[in-house]
Amino acid sequence: MIEIERKSEIRDKMRSYKIILDNKFFGEIKSGEIKRFNIATGKHRIYLKIDWCRSNKLDFYISNDEVVELKCGNSMKQWTIVNFLAYATIAKNKYLWIDIKKIK
Template sequence: MTKIRIKRNSEWNNKARSIGIYIDGKKVGTINDGEAQEYEIDNGNHEIFAKIDWCRSPKMVLNINENEIITLILSGFKFGKFILPVILGIMLMYYLIKYALNFDFPFLIWFIAIGFIYPMYYITFGKNRYLILKEENKNVL
């Protein structure tokens, strides 16, 4: 049986949202945070991508042989899972230093601004690279 297995990483961003899986232009299902799904398909070439709202992953063409199972890893944009915790940590540090120690570090505001601007690229101009869909590494012993 020929299958495509998709494993979605658990991340802060998009945690509460399910991502649609498209094979050959047709939606075949959705995948939730930290979940794995399998889809049976025919042999041959297939175009696959993932989509969430108006953002998606780049389209990927897979050549699948008889009785082959291909595993793909689905995640958000690069460094996406670190942005929210880091920005919240910097904001907490800024306010503790400013109000507890009465010392001002205005340059910390720039780190917070960059943390908000970086994801904005992926939901506007980089919307077709918001998600990352890549083949799992095959370790052959």
Template sequence: MINIQREASWSDKFRSYKVIVNEEEVGTIRQKETFQYPLKPGIHTLYLKIDWCRSEKFEFEIKEDETLNFQCGGLNGYQAFINLWYITFGRNKYLWMKQI
């Protein structure tokens, strides 16, 4: 199982992120929500997407009865002031995600 917690960010406050597992959309996550998704044991890829922008792809292995926790969010602080760069050249880093 994976758990994804989304932090608050003003840049995408009213929008959902698509959750992509193994290149398939499996759900959405809104600001300050937690998304849970059961996975079979093995190697998987995970990323988040909004419009043509996304997070970096995260590859991980999950074992039987294991739960992995992630945090995610959008642009904050100084990044919001250079969002033109993030929606063009940095579009694969527009969203962030890390394992906790």
């Protein structure tokens, strides 16, 4: 099972992030939400998408009866026109982030 926790932030507050697992649309997550999904044992790759931007791609392995806790959010610390233009163009694959919080 995976558990994904999205931080509650002002940026993208009213928008959902698409969850992409193993290159397939898997669901969506809203600001401040925690989602749980049962997935098969084995190696997986997950990332998040919003419009043309996305997060880093995270590879992980899940064993039987294991829970992989993930956390995610928006990478932009402060909204400025320069930050927006950078994240919308050259850093579009870093606009969002996802990381492992804990494996239990």
